[in-house]
Amino acid sequence: MLDGIKKWIAFLLMTVLSPCALAAAPILSARIWPAEDYTRLTIESKAPIEHQMLIIEHPDRLVIDLEGVKLDENLKSLPSRVNADDPYIKSIRLGRFKPGVVRIVLDLKTRVSPQLFSLKPVASYGNRLVLDIYPEKDAMMSLLSEPFPEKQEKKPAKPEKEKIRPITIVVDAGHGGEDPGAHGRHSFEKNVTLSIAKKLARLIDDEQGMHAVLTRDGDYFIPLHGRVVKARSAKADLFVSIHADASPAGKPRVPRFSLFPKEAPPRLRQGGSRSAKTNPTSSAGWILP
Numbered sequence: 001m002l003d004g005i006k007k008w009i010a011f012l013l014m015t016v017l018s019p020c021a022l023a024a025a026p027i028l029s030a031r032i033w034p035a036e037d038y039t040r041l042t043i044e045s046k047a048p049i050e051h052q053m054l055i056i057e058h059p060d061r062l063v064i065d066l067e068g069v070k071l072d073e074n075l076k077s078l079p080s081r082v083n084a085d086d087p088y089i090k091s092i093r094l095g096r097f098k099p100g101v102v103r104i105v106l107d108l109k110t111r112v113s114p115q116l117f118s119l120k121p122v123a124s125y126g127n128r129l130v131l132d133i134y135p136e137k138d139a140m141m142s143l144l145s146e147p148f149p150e151k152q153e154k155k156p157a158k159p160e161k162e163k164i165r166p167i168t169i170v171v172d173a174g175h176g177g178e179d180p181g182a183h184g185r186h187s188f189e190k191n192v193t194l195s196i197a198k199k200l201a202r203l204i205d206d207e208q209g210m211h212a213v214l215t216r217d218g219d220y221f222i223p224l225h226g227r228v229v230k231a232r233s234a235k236a237d238l239f240v241s242i243h244a245d246a247s248p249a250g251k252p253r254v255p256r257f258s259l260f261p262k263e264a265p266p267r268l269r270q271g272g273s274r275s276a277k278t279n280p281t282s283s284a285g286w287i288l289p
């Protein structure tokens with residue numbers, strides 16, 4: 001009986017989903033944005049794009065397959081958008097790999113550490129498939145993954161106070177780069193959060209026994225997972241994510257804050273977005289929005 005129902009549901013899903021799955025997702029634009037720390041390739045489309053990535057060596061290449069996409073002028077413009085002095089991309093080739101699948105091949109100048117992820121529409125941006133190409137080892141990541149420096153006592157013989165590890169607070173400036181967050185009349189949330197985060201980090205560092213680590217110190221995007229990785233690498237005791245949500249004109253301004261203590265019971269979570277309240281502790285041990 002249950003099997004019969006399952007088959008019917010599968011059949012209905014196929015009937016409903018097939019036309020959508022087959023329809024090509026129109027590409028709105030394709031661009032390459034070389035930033036200070038990485039190169040970003042963005043493909044903006046009306047609908048989310050199914051995708052796969054392969055990393056190939058000898059020579060180093062990245063292969064991205066886009067499903068349900070037409071090889072249109074926007075995509076064809078990608079090779080001409082590569083800067084000759086891009087530190088990572090030598091050239092881009094693309095073609096129809098098989099029916100309904102466009103394959104993009106990035107010939108690389110060096111080994112890289114790529115991150116491919118999707119962003120939902122926000123403000124004037126549509127769905128975006130984003131490829132961030134970092135050097136093989138992100139400088140900040142490697143710094144954070146180093147063991148916490150223990151201060152060497154010059155006079156070990158003298159029994160002094162027990163060495164106390166400083167409390168590490170990771171200050172996360174929400175959004176960044178292509179993800180501007182909320183829009184004000186003349187401002188973007190990503191800039192507001194960054195300046196608050198830097199000020200907060202300075203205040204924390206001024207406190208004795210406390211140490212602040214920023215997830216980002218410039219205008220670039222880090223996926224949620226990357227923020228968690230940085231917090232864990234820094235062996236953070238507390239993760240503070242700063243956001244500056246917009247409030248409609250005329251509505252009362254309600255200050256909100258979110259606290260994400262490590263593995264705290266749900267009753268300790270304070271404020272935050274609806275998702276923060278409903279999400280259980282993530283597998284990384286952090287409660288995140």
Ligand SMILES: [Zn+2]
Nearest residue numbers: 174181243244
């Ligand atoms: Zn935000």
